[in-house]
Structure formats: structure tokens, C-alpha cells
Amino acid sequence: MESLMAYVVGILFAAAIYMMLRRSIVKLVIGLMILSNAANLLIFVVSGMTRGAPPLLPEGAEAPAGAIADPLPQALILTAIVIAFGVLAFAVVLIRRAYEVVGTDDLDQMKDTDT
Amino acid sequence: MNPELALPILIPLVSGAVSVALWRSVRYQRILAVVATALLLAASIWLLRSTMDQGFLVMEMGGWPAPFSIVFVSDILSAIMIVLTGIIGLAIAIYSLASTPKGHEKFGYYPLMHLLLAGVAGSFLTGDIFNLFVWFEVMLLASFALLTLGGERAQMEGAIKYVTLNLFSSAIFLSAVGLLYGTVGTLNMADIAQKVATLEDPGMVTVISMMFMVSFGIKAAAFPLFFWLPASYHTPQVAVSALFAGLLTKVGVYALYRVFTLIFTQDVDYTHTILLWAAALTMLTGVLGAAAQFEFRRILSFHIVSQIGYMILGLALFTPLAIIGGVFYIMHHIIVKTNLFLVSGIVYRLQGSYELKDLGGVYKEKPILALLFLIPALSLAGIPPLSGFFAKFVVIRAGLEAEAYVVTGIALLVGLLTLYSMIKIWAEVFWKKTPEHVKSMSLLKGDVKKSHSWAYHIPVVGLAVCTLFIGLNGQPIYELAEMAADQLMNPELYIEAVLGGAQQ
Numbered sequence: 001m002e003s004l005m006a007y008v009v010g011i012l013f014a015a016a017i018y019m020m021l022r023r024s025i026v027k028l029v030i031g032l033m034i035l036s037n038a039a040n041l042l043i044f045v046v047s048g049m050t051r052g053a054p055p056l057l058p059e060g061a062e063a064p065a066g067a068i069a070d071p072l073p074q075a076l077i078l079t080a081i082v083i084a085f086g087v088l089a090f091a092v093v094l095i096r097r098a099y100e101v102v103g104t105d106d107l108d109q110m111k112d113t114d115t
Numbered sequence: 116m117n118p119e120l121a122l123p124i125l126i127p128l129v130s131g132a133v134s135v136a137l138w139r140s141v142r143y144q145r146i147l148a149v150v151a152t153a154l155l156l157a158a159s160i161w162l163l164r165s166t167m168d169q170g171f172l173v174m175e176m177g178g179w180p181a182p183f184s185i186v187f188v189s190d191i192l193s194a195i196m197i198v199l200t201g202i203i204g205l206a207i208a209i210y211s212l213a214s215t216p217k218g219h220e221k222f223g224y225y226p227l228m229h230l231l232l233a234g235v236a237g238s239f240l241t242g243d244i245f246n247l248f249v250w251f252e253v254m255l256l257a258s259f260a261l262l263t264l265g266g267e268r269a270q271m272e273g274a275i276k277y278v279t280l281n282l283f284s285s286a287i288f289l290s291a292v293g294l295l296y297g298t299v300g301t302l303n304m305a306d307i308a309q310k311v312a313t314l315e316d317p318g319m320v321t322v323i324s325m326m327f328m329v330s331f332g333i334k335a336a337a338f339p340l341f342f343w344l345p346a347s348y349h350t351p352q353v354a355v356s357a358l359f360a361g362l363l364t365k366v367g368v369y370a371l372y373r374v375f376t377l378i379f380t381q382d383v384d385y386t387h388t389i390l391l392w393a394a395a396l397t398m399l400t401g402v403l404g405a406a407a408q409f410e411f412r413r414i415l416s417f418h419i420v421s422q423i424g425y426m427i428l429g430l431a432l433f434t435p436l437a438i439i440g441g442v443f444y445i446m447h448h449i450i451v452k453t454n455l456f457l458v459s460g461i462v463y464r465l466q467g468s469y470e471l472k473d474l475g476g477v478y479k480e481k482p483i484l485a486l487l488f489l490i491p492a493l494s495l496a497g498i499p500p501l502s503g504f505f506a507k508f509v510v511i512r513a514g515l516e517a518e519a520y521v522v523t524g525i526a527l528l529v530g531l532l533t534l535y536s537m538i539k540i541w542a543e544v545f546w547k548k549t550p551e552h553v554k555s556m557s558l559l560k561g562d563v564k565k566s567h568s569w570a571y572h573i574p575v576v577g578l579a580v581c582t583l584f585i586g587l588n589g590q591p592i593y594e595l596a597e598m599a600a601d602q603l604m605n606p607e608l609y610i611e612a613v614l615g616g617a618q619q
Contacts, residue, residue, distance in 0.1 A: 020279065020283070025275065028275075028279060032279065032282050032283075035282070035283065035286045036282075036286060036289075038286070038290075039286045039289040039290045039293065040289075042290050042293050042294070043289070043290075043292070043293030043296070043297075046293050046294050046296070046297030046298075047293065047296055047297050048297070072296070072302070073293070073296065076245055076292070076293070076296070079245075079249065080248075080289055083249070083252045086256060087252065087255070087256060087259075087282060087285075090256065090259055090260070090278075091278055091282070094259070094263060094271070094274055094275065094278060095275070097263070097266055097271060098271035098272070098274070098275055101266065101267070101268045101271045102268055102271060102272065107275070110271075110272040110275060111272075112268070112269060112272055113269050113272045113273045113276075113346050113347065113349070113350060114342075114346050
């Protein structure tokens with residue numbers, strides 16, 4: 001399972017970078033979306049995909065009874081998803097505005113500030 | 116409890132929220148901006164004083180003991196950075212009163228400024244690697260909005276590059292945090308440092324450290340990942356440029372200093388050699404890029420890149436003297452670079468352009484402004500007795516003592532080329548005759564506020580005084596940098612302070 005997921009993460013990263021290298025700004029944003037998902041999935045996989053109960057203690061107990069899932073990666077991913085959501089919302093507005101102002105969605109036409 | 120540790124984050128956060136509540140009343144937002152940043156500066160000085168007394172200040176969120184809770188830690192380096200944040204924040208807030216167009220003020224300029232300062236302060240103070248990521252994002256989101264405020268074509272084009280590269284760097288950072296957690300099972304930086312040292316296979320950690328280097332390298336605009344900076348920093352209005360120039364890339368440099376002195380010291384030969392050559396090439400490409408430019412703020416932007424090289428050089432040499440030099444350089448650079456951008460804004464107000472060919476004759480009309488440019492410009496180039504001389508002197512001396520002659524030679528050459536760039540600006544903007552097609556010393560843009568000349572000049576004079584103070588009063592500042600470097604070179608002190616006796 002882990003090795004399968006590792007391939008999935010790799011494919012997601014490759015797809016994201018491929019999309020980011022395209023000339024269209026819409027594809028650029030799609031690339032960024034896939035990139036954040038790839039990073040989230042990576043956290044999930046490297047922290048160990050163990051099968052376990054929810055990390056809740058029975059009343060009065062000091063330690064959990066059996067194997068429990070590690071809650072921390074899930075908290076990290078949840079935080080990262082929220083941040084990525086906010087940032088991507090901004091990015092979508094940005095490309096729309098850029099399209100309006102520049103009049104094209106071609107990144108090669110957006111080089112005025114480079115030189 | 117140490118309230119001063121939380122104040123530098125709380126003050127901007129609260130004042131940002133209050134500014135949003137005062138959305139319709141720009142007047143109160145303006146007053147609040149100055150009051151809040153002044154309070155931030157006061158709180159930061161308090162923080163520095165008590166950090167100097169106690170060595171480390173640690174605060175555990177929610178009352179959980181250290182490796183489980185998110186900790187906020189202040190060592191001397193953090194406290195110095197917070198003081199600089201306070202100084203720059205206050206300078207920019209006053210300058211913004213005059214320079215920010217009315218339309219920007221109505222659309223949330225001040226709340227965003229507060230939020231940016233909160234993000235910067237949080238990044239400097241946190242002791243948790245994932246929390247650092249969160250503060251980076253707070254800072255980035257505010258900077259995205261500030262960069263695009265106004266929505267002109269150049270801003271949009273610059274913003275697309277800025278946003279893409281920074282999001283890419285964040286994704287690498289997040290992946291590296293995930294891999295690090297998978298390897299050592301903790302997120303507290305002190306705990307990570309402790310566990311990394313006991314790891315049997317350091318190869319994996321070196322790979323992760325490279326991911327951190329790339330991620331923070333993008334944020335710090337180090338070679339070869341700096342292209343987003345000169346493409347975007349000259350596009351927003353000048354107070355935003357100056358704020359970014361002073362603080363944002365330095366957060367990346369600070370993060371490099373933090374992780375490569377505390378956590379990733381297991382393979383110094385490998386990692387710090389890469390940093391060394393990255394530093395040399397950053398200095399060189401930055402300064403050569405600046406030599407080819409003829410736009411005021413673009414020249415300054417390229418110089419940010421080249422100066423970042425000196426700071427990373429201090430880290431890469433990794434001797435006590437080099438770290439002192441690096442910390443000293445950061446202190447000097449933040450003040451000087453912000454000041455140069457502010458001066459470029461005053462020149463823009465006078466003549467309505469940033470293009471060198473459209474400028475001229477400022478010395479004749481405003482000799483005092485010319486002097487105010489000359490202080491930070493010569494300081495940047497490293498002319499004694501200004502702050503830049505001592506900063507460069509310490510770094511270069513450390514380079515010679517470490518016998519890194521090639522890199523030190525590059526650093527000296529870059530100093531010379533920096534002087535060339537500054538002379539170029541001086542000759543074009545201040546010295547030559549006013550070009551024919553420039554009508555007069557008048558306000559060309561309708562949206563610029565007419566009065567408020569004092570608000571333009573107070574921050575510039577204040578920062579120039581800071582430069583002179585660091586230059587003429589080098590010894591105490593050097594001792595401060597020495598204390599910071601002493602803590603950075605002995606990470607066990609940091610670990611001890613954060614984890615306390617609990618783990619032993």
C-alpha cells in the first residue's frame with residue numbers, strides 16, 4: 001500500500017510541475033492545486049499508514065488500549081488544506097484580474113517586468 | 116509567563132482586526148497604524164532587553180509541556196529581528212500616511228500591513244517547524260494582497276511570478292516538514308535537533324535539509340532561485356516595495372540561519388559548502404544584474420539579491436566570527452535597504468518617474484535629500500564609517516580566517532560593483548542636469564497626496580540616523596551580534612532552554 005501511494009505522490013508531483021511549465025495561466029493554477037494536494041498526500045504517506053483506532057482514551061485510562069492512528073499528520077494536513085484553499089482562492093482571482101488587464105492568458109506575453 | 120514574548124505577534128494581529136472593524140474610517144486606521152507600530156517597536160525593545168537578561172524566553176501554548184505543545188522561543192537573534200521589524204514597521208506606517216494612494220487605503224492597505232507584520236513576527240518567534248510554515252503563509256497571503264493592490268498591468272505580471280514561485284517554495288517546505296516528521300516523529304525544532312543528532316542514518320536528513328535549503332532559498336531570493344524578486348518588487352507602490360525589501364527576504368534568511376545552525380549540522384562539509392557557493396553566486400549575479408538596470412527600484416531590487424549573498428556567506432562559513440558578521444549584516448541591511456526604497460519614493464514624488472533617464476537635477480533642488488540618499492547608498496557599498504563597512508569587514512575577515520579566498524575575493528569585488536551602481540544612481544538622479552522633457556519639480560500623478568512632506572522625511576531621516584548609529588557605535592552592536600552568534604553556535608543551549616529538564 002505504501003509503495004503504491006508513493007508512486008501516486010510522485011505522479012502527482014510530476015503532473016503538477018508539468019502543468020506549471022505550460023504557458024497558460026489557468027494551467028499554472030491547476031498545477032499549483034495539484035502541487036498542494038501532492039504535498040498533503042506525501043505527509044499522509046510518510047508518517048506511516050497504520051491501521052488503528054481513533055486516538056481516544058477510554059475514561060479513566062492513562063494510555064490507549066490497542067494500536068491507534070497518529071492524529072498529528074491529520075492535523076497538519078487539515079491545516080495545510082485550509083491554507084491552500086485560501087491561497088488558491090487568491091490565485092484564481094489573480095489570474096482572472098491578470099487576464100482582464102493584460103488581455104491574454106499566455107505567460108510568454110507577460111514579460112514586461114522581467115527585463 | 117513572559118508577556119513580552121507574545122506582544123510582538125498580538126499587537127499587529129489585534130490592530131489588524133481593529134483596522135478591519137474601522138473599514139469605513141480611513142482616518143482612524145491611519146492613526147492606529149502609527150500607534151500600533153510604535154507599540155510594536157516598544158514591545159520589541161522590551162523583548163530584546165529581557166532576552167538579553169535571561170538568554171532565552173520560552174512560552175508553551177496551551178500549557179502543554181514542550182515537545183507536545185507549540186512553543187514560542189526568543190533567543191537573541193529572534194529578538195534582534197523583532198526589533199528590526201518594529202523599526203521598519205513604524206517607518207513604513209509613517210511613510211504610508213503620505214505615500215499610499217487614497218484608493219489603496221480604502222481597500223484595506225492598513226489591515227494588510229498589520230497582518231504582514233504579524234506574520235513576520237510570528238516567523239521569527241516560533242519554535243515549531245510546522246508553525247513556521249503557517250506564519251510564512253500568513254505573511255505571504257498578506258504580501259500577495261499588498262503586491263496586487265491597485266491592479267495595474269505591471270503589478271499583475273509581477274504578482275503571477277511572485278505568487279507562483281512562493282507557493283512552489285511553500286509546497287517544498289511542506290513536503291520537507293512531512294518527511295522530517297516521518298523520520299523523527301516530532302515538529303518541535305529543539306526536539307528535532309536532539310533526535311536528528313542520535314539518528315543512525317543521516318543520509319535521509321541531508322536530503323531533507325536540501326529541501327529546506329531550496330525552499331528557504333527561494334524565499335530568501337538566493338541564486339539560482341531569485342528571478343521572482345526583481346520581476347515583482349518594483350511593481351507595487353513604494354511603501355509596499357520598501358516593506359518587502361526590508362523584511363520578506365530576510366525571513367527566508369532567518370529561517371536558513373535557524374535550521375542550518377540548530378537542526379542540520381550533521382553534515383556541515385556537504386550542506387554548508389553548497390551554501391557557500393550559492394552565496395558567492397548570489398552576490399555576483401545580483402550585483403551584475405543591478406549594473407545592467409536603469410530603473411531606480413529595479414537596481415535596488417537586484418541589490419537585495421546581492422546582499423542576501425553576504426548574509427548566507429556568513430552562515431555558510433560557519434565559524435563564530437562569520438555568524439557574527441552575518442547577523443551584523445542583517446541588522447545593517449534591513450535598515451539601509453528600506454531607506455533606499457523610501458528615498459526612491461521621494462524622488463518619484465518630485466519628478467514622477469523611476470526611470471533614470473527621466474530623472475535628474477535633484478541635488479540642485481533638494482541638496483538635503485541628496486545627502487539622505489548618500490548615507491544609505493554609501494553604507495550599502497561599505498564605505499566607512501557607515502554601518503555597511505563594519506558589516507562587510509566582519510564577514511570578509513571571517514572569510515579570510517576560514518581561508519575561503521575565492522569567495523572572499525568575490526565578496527570584495529561585489530562591494531566595488533555595489534559602489535559603481537550607487538554612483539550610477541547618484542550621477543543620473545542627483546548630479547546630471549534635469550532632462551529637457553521633464554517639466555518641473557511637480558506632482559505628476561493626480562492620486563498622490565499633496566502635503567505631508569514631513570511624513571516622507573521623518574522615516575528617511577530616522578533610518579539614516581540608525582545607519583549612522585550602527586556605524587559610529589559599532590562596538591555594542593557587534594557585542595549584540597556576538598551574543599546572538601554565541602547562541603547559534605551552541606544549539607544545545609537552545610535545546611536545553613526549550614525542553615528544559617523534562618527529557619534528561
